[in-house]
Amino acid sequence: MSILEDLSELKNTAQVEIAQAASEQDVTELWTKIFGRKNGQLTAILRSVKELPKEERPKVGQAANEVKETIEQSFEKRRGELYQESLQKRLNSEQVDVTLPGRWAEPGRIHLLSSTMRRIKDIFKGLGYSVMQGPEIETDYYNFEALNIPANHPSRDMWDSFFLREGLLMRSQTSSNQIHVMESQEPPVRVICPGKCYRRDAVDATHFWEFHQVEGLLVDEKVTFADLRGTLELFAKAMFGSRRKTRFNPSYFPFTEPSAEVMVDCFVCDGKGCRVCKNSGWIEIMGSGMVHPKVLKGVGYDPERYTGFAFGMGVERIAMLSCNVDDIRLFYEDDLRFLRQF
Ligand code: DAH
Numbered sequence: 325m326s327i328l329e330d331l332s333e334l335k336n337t338a339q340v341e342i343a344q345a346a347s348e349q350d351v352t353e354l355w356t357k358i359f360g361r362k363n364g365q366l367t368a369i370l371r372s373v374k375e376l377p378k379e380e381r382p383k384v385g386q387a388a389n390e391v392k393e394t395i396e397q398s399f400e401k402r403r404g405e406l407y408q409e410s411l412q413k414r415l416n417s418e419q420v421d422v423t424l425p426g427r428w429a430e431p432g433r434i435h436l437l438s439s440t441m442r443r444i445k446d447i448f449k450g451l452g453y454s455v456m457q458g459p460e461i462e463t464d465y466y467n468f469e470a471l472n473i474p475a476n477h478p479s480r481d482m483w484d485s486f487f488l489r490e491g492l493l494m495r496s497q498t499s500s501n502q503i504h505v506m507e508s509q510e511p512p513v514r515v516i517c518p519g520k521c522y523r524r525d526a527v528d529a530t531h532f533w534e535f536h537q538v539e540g541l542l543v544d545e546k547v548t549f550a551d552l553r554g555t556l557e558l559f560a561k562a563m564f565g566s567r568r569k570t571r572f573n574p575s576y577f578p579f580t581e582p583s584a585e586v587m588v589d590c591f592v593c594d595g596k597g598c599r600v601c602k603n604s605g606w607i608e609i610m611g612s613g614m615v616h617p618k619v620l621k622g623v624g625y626d627p628e629r630y631t632g633f634a635f636g637m638g639v640e641r642i643a644m645l646s647c648n649v650d651d652i653r654l655f656y657e658d659d660l661r662f663l664r665q666f
Pocket of ligand 1: 496497498499539540577579580610611612613614634635636637
C-alpha cells in the first residue's frame with residue numbers, strides 16, 4: 325500500500341473512532357494512539373515520508389498535513405460535544421428547586437426558671453434594691469452559725485445539707501448572703517441575693533436536691549414589720565396580679581423574730597379552694613421576718629439603733645405557681661416539649 329492510501333485509511337478510521345469516543349479519557353487515549361511521539365499512527369507515517377524519493381515528498385507531506393488537520397479538527401469537535409454533554413448532565417442533576425420550603429432554624433428561648441428569676445429581680449430593682457451574689461460553697465458559720473442556728477440545734481433539721489471536707493458545705497439557703505452583705509457594708513442595706521441552693525432532699529414532685537432562691541434584706545433605722553408587709557404585698561401583686569390579696573402567717577426561722585410565712589390568695593380558684601391551694605384558698609410563696617437582734621449583733625450592727633427585715637423565696641416554687649407546672653423535675657430534664665411552652 326502506498327503512503328497516500330495509508331493516510332486516507334487513517335483519516336477515515338480516526339474520524340469514526342473519534343466520533344464514537346464516549347469520554348474525555350477515550351479521547352486522550354485515541355489522541356496518543358494517533359499522535360503519540362513514539363508509536364502514534366500518524367507519527368509513523370510522517371517518519372516514513374523521509375524515506376521516499378525526494379520528488380514525491382512534497383506531495384505526500386502536504387497530504388499528511390491535511391490529514392493531520394482534519395483529525396485535529398475532529399478531536400476538537402468531539403471534545404466540545406463531550407463537554408456540553410457533561411455540562412447538561414450536571415445541570416439536570418444539580419438543579420436547585422427554588423420552590424422547596426426553607427430550612428427553619430428554631431431560635432433558642434429563655435428557660436422558665438431564668439425568666440422567673442428576671443421578673444423577681446426586676447420587681448425589686450424597681451424598689452431600689454441592688455443585686456448581689458455570694459458563694460455556693462459555704463462554711464458552717466455563714467450557712468448556720470451566724471444565722472443563729474448553733475451546732476446541734478434541732479432547727480438544723482430544716483436544712484439537710486451536703487457536707488464537703490474541712491467544714492465546708494454546699495449552701496442550703498441563700499440566707500448566708502445576709503451575713504456577707506452586712507459584713508461588707510454599713511446600713512442602710514437594701515439588697516436581693518439570687519442563687520442556687522442544695523439540699524439532701526429526696527426527689528419528688530416538689531423537691532429537688534438543687535434549686536434556686538432569691539433572698540432579700542433591708543436594714544436601716546426605724547424599719548418595722550409594716551415595711552415588710554408593704555414591700556412583700558407589692559411584690560405579690562406585681563408577680564401574681566394586682567387583684568391578689570396577701571396574708572402573713574406566724575412562722576419560725578432562727579434568724580428572724582418575729583417570722584412569717586407570706587401567703588397569697590389562690591390565683592387558680594380565686595380563693596374558693598382547689599388542688600393547688602389544697603382547698604385552703606391560700607398559697608405560701610415565701611418565708612420572711614424581722615432580722616433577729618443576735619444576727620445584727622453578730623455582724624457588728626447595733627440592734628438598738630438598726631432594725632431590718634429579710635425574706636427568702638424558692639424560684640422553682642414561684643415559677644410552678646405562676647405557670648401551673650406540677651412537677652419540679654421538669655425544670656431539670658431539658659425536655660424541649662416542656663421548655664417550648666414558655
Ligand atoms: N432561708 C429560708 C429557707 O431556706 C427562707 C427564709 C425565711 C429566708 C425567712 C429569710 C427569712 O430571709 O427571713 O427556708
